[in-house]
Amino acid sequence: MYKLTHLKELESESIYVLREVAAQFERPAILFSGGKDSIVVTYLAYKAFYPAKIPFPLVHIDTGHNFQETLDYRDALVKKLGVQLIVGSVQESIDTGRVKEEKGYNASRNRLQTTTLLDTIEKYKFDACIGGARRDEEKARAKERFFSHRDEFGQWNPKNQRPELWNNFNGKKNMGEHFRVFPISNWTEMDVWQYIYAEKIELPSLYFTHERRCFYRDGQWLAAEPCMTLKPTEEVVTRRVRCRTIGDITCTGLTISEANNLEDIINEIAATRVTERGGRADDKRSETAMEDRKKEGYF
Amino acid sequence: MNTNGYLDMELLRFTTAGSVDDGKSTLIGRLLYDSKSIFEDQLEAVKQASESRGNEEMNLALLTDGLRAEREQGITIDVAYRYFATPKRKFIIADTPGHIQYTRNMVTGASTADLAIILIDARNGVVEQTVRHSYISSLLGIPYITVCINKMDLVDFDEKRFDEIRGRYLEMAEKLCIQAEILFIPISAKYGDNVVEKSGNMLWYKGGSLMNLLETVSINHKSGNEDEPMRLPVQYVIRPISNKFPDYRGYAGRMAGGILRVGDTVIIHPSGITSKVKAIMQAEKPLDMAHTPESVAVLLEDDIDISRGDLIVGMGGRQPEVTQTISMMCCWFNPEAMQLGKRYIVKSSVAETVGMVKKIDYKIDVSTLGHISNVENLQMNDIARITLRTANPMVLDNYADNRTTGSLILIDPDSFETVGAGMVTSTSH
Numbered sequence: 001m002y003k004l005t006h007l008k009e010l011e012s013e014s015i016y017v018l019r020e021v022a023a024q025f026e027r028p029a030i031l032f033s034g035g036k037d038s039i040v041v042t043y044l045a046y047k048a049f050y051p052a053k054i055p056f057p058l059v060h061i062d063t064g065h066n067f068q069e070t071l072d073y074r075d076a077l078v079k080k081l082g083v084q085l086i087v088g089s090v091q092e093s094i095d096t097g098r099v100k101e102e103k104g105y106n107a108s109r110n111r112l113q114t115t116t117l118l119d120t121i122e123k124y125k126f127d128a129c130i131g132g133a134r135r136d137e138e139k140a141r142a143k144e145r146f147f148s149h150r151d152e153f154g155q156w157n158p159k160n161q162r163p164e165l166w167n168n169f170n171g172k173k174n175m176g177e178h179f180r181v182f183p184i185s186n187w188t189e190m191d192v193w194q195y196i197y198a199e200k201i202e203l204p205s206l207y208f209t210h211e212r213r214c215f216y217r218d219g220q221w222l223a224a225e226p227c228m229t230l231k232p233t234e235e236v237v238t239r240r241v242r243c244r245t246i247g248d249i250t251c252t253g254l255t256i257s258e259a260n261n262l263e264d265i266i267n268e269i270a271a272t273r274v275t276e277r278g279g280r281a282d283d284k285r286s287e288t289a290m291e292d293r294k295k296e297g298y299f
Numbered sequence: 300m301n302t303n304g305y306l307d308m309e310l311l312r313f314t315t316a317g318s319v320d321d322g323k324s325t326l327i328g329r330l331l332y333d334s335k336s337i338f339e340d341q342l343e344a345v346k347q348a349s350e351s352r353g354n355e356e357m358n359l360a361l362l363t364d365g366l367r368a369e370r371e372q373g374i375t376i377d378v379a380y381r382y383f384a385t386p387k388r389k390f391i392i393a394d395t396p397g398h399i400q401y402t403r404n405m406v407t408g409a410s411t412a413d414l415a416i417i418l419i420d421a422r423n424g425v426v427e428q429t430v431r432h433s434y435i436s437s438l439l440g441i442p443y444i445t446v447c448i449n450k451m452d453l454v455d456f457d458e459k460r461f462d463e464i465r466g467r468y469l470e471m472a473e474k475l476c477i478q479a480e481i482l483f484i485p486i487s488a489k490y491g492d493n494v495v496e497k498s499g500n501m502l503w504y505k506g507g508s509l510m511n512l513l514e515t516v517s518i519n520h521k522s523g524n525e526d527e528p529m530r531l532p533v534q535y536v537i538r539p540i541s542n543k544f545p546d547y548r549g550y551a552g553r554m555a556g557g558i559l560r561v562g563d564t565v566i567i568h569p570s571g572i573t574s575k576v577k578a579i580m581q582a583e584k585p586l587d588m589a590h591t592p593e594s595v596a597v598l599l600e601d602d603i604d605i606s607r608g609d610l611i612v613g614m615g616g617r618q619p620e621v622t623q624t625i626s627m628m629c630c631w632f633n634p635e636a637m638q639l640g641k642r643y644i645v646k647s648s649v650a651e652t653v654g655m656v657k658k659i660d661y662k663i664d665v666s667t668l669g670h671i672s673n674v675e676n677l678q679m680n681d682i683a684r685i686t687l688r689t690a691n692p693m694v695l696d697n698y699a700d701n702r703t704t705g706s707l708i709l710i711d712p713d714s715f716e717t718v719g720a721g722m723v724t725s726t727s728h
Contacts, residue, residue: 002590004522006310006389015594016553019535023607023649047582048594051547052539136382143377161377162717163403163632165410167553168648168708172715186391188382198306 007195014041014183015048016167017146021128021181022048022055024171028128028181029086031117032058034070035246036203037132039077040192041183043201045130046081056130057084061117063109063248064091065227070246073204088120105217105229108250114298118154121178128171128179136188140291146185152176154297193269197262206243209260214239220253244269308384309518314393314412314441316405316432321418322449326488327381327394330510333495336383378408387514397428402435402665402680403632406720409439410706413518416509417446421454421485425467430475431665433468437477438628438682438722440702442520444479445512451501452487458503461485475668478699484509523557523591529565529613530556530696530704531589532649533605537596549580549596550605552649555703557613559597560588567603568610568694569621575600608650610694610704619696619704625687626660627698627707627721629677635711637677637719644710645689648703653712654689677719684724698722 018041021028030045032038045054060074078085090109093099098119099112121129135142145161147169162170171179184192196203213224215234222228224236227249241254242265259265315323331337381392393408395401409415415436419429436444446468454460465483472481484493485504492498495510507515523529537549559565563576578598579586589595597611605611612619631637637656645654661670662683677683698705709719 002522003307004309004518004590004592005306006308007306009310009521009592012553012592012594016534019551019594023535048551049537050580050582050596051541051544052537135380142379142381158377163407163720164717165407165708165720166648166703166706167411168646168706170646170708170710170715170717172644172710174715186380186382188384188389190384191389194306 007191007198010184010187010191011044011047011195013167013186014044017169017181017183018045018048018130020147020169020171021130021183024169025128025179027124027126028056028130029059029124029126030054030056030130031132032060032074033132033246034060034066034074034204035132036192036196036207037134037184039132039201039203040187040195041130041132042077042081043199044183054081054083057086057124059086059088059120059124059126059129061088061113061120062090063113063250064089065109065225065248065250067204067206067223067225067246067249067252069204069206086120086124088116090116092116093119105231107229109248110251111293111298114154114293114296118297121154126178127173128181130181130183132184133182134187134189134192135185144182144185146182147171148180148182149173150178150180150297154178156180156295156297158291158295190266190269193262193266197266204246206246207265209240209242209258211238212241212254213237214241214254221256223249223252223254225249308387308389310389310391311414311513311516311518312391312393312412313414313416313513314395314405314408314436315416315418316395316397316408316435321397321420321428322488323394323397323418326416326418326447326449326486326494327392329488329491329494330392331381331383333491334383334385334510378404385510385514390513397432399431399665400680402431402682403630405432405435406439406630409436409441410702410720412436412439412441413521414443414445414513414516415441415479417444419446419448419464419468421448421450421460421464424464425471427666429468430471430668433472433477434475434663434665434668435682437475437479440478440698440722442479443516444477444481445509446481446483447488447509448483448485449488451485451492452490456485456492456498456500458501461504482506482512484512521592523554525558526616527557527591528616528618528696528700529559529563529611530554530619530701531559531595531597531611532647532704533607533609533611534649535607536605547598548602549598550611551594551596552611553594554589554591555648556591556701557616558588558590559595559611559613561586564614565599566612566614566618567605568612568619569692570604570609571621572601572603573614574603608647610650617696617700619694621692621694623689623692625654625689625693625695625707625721625723626725627685627687627723629683629685629709629719629721631677631679631681631683631719633711633716633718634679635718636679637681637709639676642712643718644712645687645693646708646710647693647695647706650693652689652691652693654687654709656685657688658686660684660686685721687721695723697724699724 093116145164214221242257379394395405395408486493535551580596659674662674696704705723707721
């Protein structure tokens, strides 16, 4: 007797969405952060078009504050898949005066990424940017469409979204506008981990336990890397940690954990009582921080 | 932990429609809370937000109403998707606002649902809103309707009151010709009676709790069966043109009905050419057969011209219509009224053409469900039966037979917004 499991159904839906992107757009790209969600999206794209190569480049917006492990993983993956890599550099945006660096202890380049991202979209004339965002991540994302329209300024208008029925996606747009597409909208954090486990997808070593120099701030552990400015009261210690989500160094909270394989990680997540974005400093800035950044053109 | 148990779950999509005061938010909050799907930081954020708004009790609606405007105005504007899981199943809730001016959101949420939860206040019984929600659920072809008769605590958990409402509902359902399987549960969302656990206050009720129903209702309708006509809309043609695969042509698509096997003879519409299935691929893995709703790539024995928008169909069973005249139930989504004679882009899941509305046969009065004739145009949230004429033939089933190949959207050719949705009622005329 055939059994349609939740992972099969979600995988099939995501592959359908990725093929729609290839069919409806001229210059799509995958926004690749090196985190598990964009890794899963890239893996699904590999499956969707096999034996042809993925018909989109990977675009990485590099804040200049990335973990070295993320960059190594990215370069190896690009080589393995034979796809093009395009890097948009936030450092370059700062150097050319497009954006100003934040100051202070909580300075982050998270928000500056938006300008670099929109400049990169403009430069390469991308008309669809595929991302790994999920609706269960955050309350503003819960209202997001699979095919999400952006105006010529790259902005999202949550009050006037196109109705999205059945699996009928409308990717039509005027010149200069583009779409953000979220193939794994309906996946939860647990689904992503289960899928990685079931499909044996390789991940950056940061997701597994390792020794790291870190410090404690505002209820979470952060990596003591050169880009972080420590307050006089903060002390660097060595802990066994892993990342539950990976952003750039300034906004990635570390979890004290001994989990060194996928089964352990799945168990850990099944038992946890905080959301994965609970460790993200960028979401704590206000009640609607995500919606505000998304309106401006954030991922 | 048994990791494999987690890998083997099923997925149920359901929709809830209702307004603030009928207890919908409380019900969803309870399902999420009691299944431990609300995390501590989310709960803390909702507590803080409730307090800063001066709400005495924790306002669970703040969990689902994520947009700034919604939180400021205390209303739900859009469909919100919520996720939770029990050890048996995973669930996706499409939570939609229930007011009449949000009919379009309700239609959107209902389009992908396997089950609809309809809430009735036990004190008020079947009201206009109940009728409207039931009609929309039925129109969108949701296979199960679960009627939760809520606030039973306010009618002394009275069996007679429950039976009375049940009787009234069934009468209405018969009048509306609702095809869905209908089930009734007496609940109190506020106190949790029959929501997750069986209630001790209503021993006269012999059925299971709502959660029990959600966990056990059959979802076999999703994966297609032998008797169902096979449908595979072609989305994309995979052509690697590499040394290793010089002649590979994979017709990629998501199964939209029945089962496809290697060796099956198939017809490709609209051309009507037949061929045989040489292979079915799921990435590098060859399959003997593909089930609905799997995404696959199909290789055929013959070298024929197939492109996006074509429909691969099984030889046996009902055939789709290839037609330029379409009768359909249409829900209008846009502030700009639908105009007779204006050109719209007509899009099925993978095919598109241009079309013109020739006639509005009648409009539905969504309060009384009566038919209104002699209508000139359709306003936002209107539902009507219309006749459409398209520039090129479309390959379609009736919506009642297939929700994917029997549905269309209308797109404005200037703004490119999705302005309407259609459910095909008859393709011949």
